[in-house]
Amino acid sequence: MTSSTRSTQPRRRSDATRAAILRAARERFAADGYERATIRAIAADAQIDPSMVMRYYGSKEGLFAAAAEFDLRLPDLTSVPPARLGEVLVKHFLARWEGDETLVALLRAASTNPGAAERMRGIFADQLTGAVATFGADPTLTARRAGLVASQILGLAFTRYIVRLPPMVDTTPDELVSWVAPTLQRYLTGTPPS
Amino acid sequence: MTSSTRSTQPRRRSDATRAAILRAARERFAADGYERATIRAIAADAQIDPSMVMRYYGSKEGLFAAAAEFDLRLPDLTSVPPARLGEVLVKHFLARWEGDETLVALLRAASTNPGAAERMRGIFADQLTGAVATFGADPTLTARRAGLVASQILGLAFTRYIVRLPPMVDTTPDELVSWVAPTLQRYLTGTPPS
DNA sequence: GTCTATAATTCGATAGAC
DNA sequence: GTCTATCGAATTATAGAC
Numbered sequence: 256m257t258s259s260t261r262s263t264q265p266r267r268r269s270d271a272t273r274a275a276i277l278r279a280a281r282e283r284f285a286a287d288g289y290e291r292a293t294i295r296a297i298a299a300d301a302q303i304d305p306s307m308v309m310r311y312y313g314s315k316e317g318l319f320a321a322a323a324e325f326d327l328r329l330p331d332l333t334s335v336p337p338a339r340l341g342e343v344l345v346k347h348f349l350a351r352w353e354g355d356e357t358l359v360a361l362l363r364a365a366s367t368n369p370g371a372a373e374r375m376r377g378i379f380a381d382q383l384t385g386a387v388a389t390f391g392a393d394p395t396l397t398a399r400r401a402g403l404v405a406s407q408i409l410g411l412a413f414t415r416y417i418v419r420l421p422p423m424v425d426t427t428p429d430e431l432v433s434w435v436a437p438t439l440q441r442y443l444t445g446t447p448p449s
Numbered sequence: 450m451t452s453s454t455r456s457t458q459p460r461r462r463s464d465a466t467r468a469a470i471l472r473a474a475r476e477r478f479a480a481d482g483y484e485r486a487t488i489r490a491i492a493a494d495a496q497i498d499p500s501m502v503m504r505y506y507g508s509k510e511g512l513f514a515a516a517a518e519f520d521l522r523l524p525d526l527t528s529v530p531p532a533r534l535g536e537v538l539v540k541h542f543l544a545r546w547e548g549d550e551t552l553v554a555l556l557r558a559a560s561t562n563p564g565a566a567e568r569m570r571g572i573f574a575d576q577l578t579g580a581v582a583t584f585g586a587d588p589t590l591t592a593r594r595a596g597l598v599a600s601q602i603l604g605l606a607f608t609r610y611i612v613r614l615p616p617m618v619d620t621t622p623d624e625l626v627s628w629v630a631p632t633l634q635r636y637l638t639g640t641p642p643s
Numbered sequence: 644g645t646c647t648a649t650a651a652t653t654c655g656a657t658a659g660a661c
Numbered sequence: 662g663t664c665t666a667t668c669g670a671a672t673t674a675t676a677g678a679c
Contacts, residue, residue: 288561290484304664309656365612366560367482375612402616403628410604414596418559418569422596433642434597438632448627498646503674
């Protein structure tokens with residue numbers, strides 16, 4: 256029962272097609288948002304028939320849910336020098352986004368699609384809050400610290416990838432890290448104001 | 450030629466209707482985004498016929514352009530104590546938004562509508578950069594400082610009004626000001642990193 | 644100025660042949 | 662598994678009566 260022929264392998268022709276659909280869907284959702292991205296256009300990009308999209312993913316919502324699966328892949332913050340938490344986080348986020356348009360798709364869709372907004376809340380409320388909680392002292396402040404971090408991180412993504420403000424687009428990732436890291440550092444470990 | 454009868458007064462029945470349309474349009478665009486907000490729904494809210502919207506504003510794009518007119522109404526920053534610039538700015542933005550949903554409409558639409566994104570760029574690149582330039586020392590840094598401020602300000606609005614992250618929704622404006630003011634202060638007047 | 648009627652598209656989704 | 666054909670609904674926009 257070592258290997259090749261079949262039986263335990265459900266993957267055949269369809270897996271390549273499914274992957275092509277997801278890739279095209281991410282592109283379109285990222286570029287056009289949820290409403291303007293049509294199943295027909297996605298299917299054309301993937302060079303398959305539109306009805307295949309429905310067959311594989313049931314509906315447009317189902318397709319989006321599959322295409323916008325996103326994991327922040329946050330590193331273990333307990334092994335990071337406490338004074339460098341902000342820097343590590345900004346670097347991580349920028350690197351994570353520059354190579355994967357899934358978050359842009361999610362960001363654009365979250366503006367108009369309730370399901371996408373809900374997923375965004377889940378990602379930043381669960382994954383990020385969880386990471387912040389691993390080292391935070393005061394549990395009652397953890398959620399707020401995570402929310403503030405999310406506000407700066409998502410504002411960075413929004414101005415750089417969605418609105419495309421020229422100064423935010425032209426600035427290199429390293430320069431952005433230098434400016435933004437102290438902000439996150441204070442949100443994460445700073446003394447609560449008054 | 451003092452007063453009432455007519456001649457120099459083009460406003461008659463239509464002005465109230467136009468205002469009602471704009472109000473309903475801002476509500477719908479803010480709540481649903483550009484694509485999902487339909488002319489029919491806006492007309493129903495304003496209790497007028499859908500064709501009147503077309504007659505007055507020509508097209509859906511034209512209606513949005515009229516409804517999403519937005520002025521930051523930035524105060525004169527030269528009369529603000531330099532050490533309190535961040536605080537004054539956050540306070541101003543929060544107050545400006547809590548009572549006017551136009552920015553939320555613009556924010557939501559900017560994700561999918563190129564024209565709305567262009568307007569957003571104009572607002573933050575012109576109005577904000579102009580205000581920052583009035584006191585900034587190094588002109589080459591002015592655009593970048595304004596962009597960074599925009600990133601935190603728009604991230605605040607995005608997480609609080611669009612995605613509605615619970616910790617950002619539950620926090621009072623005063624508490625938000627306390628946390629965010631130092632960030633803007635550093636973006637505006639801080640020493641450039643390395 | 645206001646409304647009815649409808650044109651012209653476009654979309655998501657379905658049925659069914661092969 | 663894949664594709665053709667099409668349904669039914671919704672949209673912006675227009676033409677024209679009153």
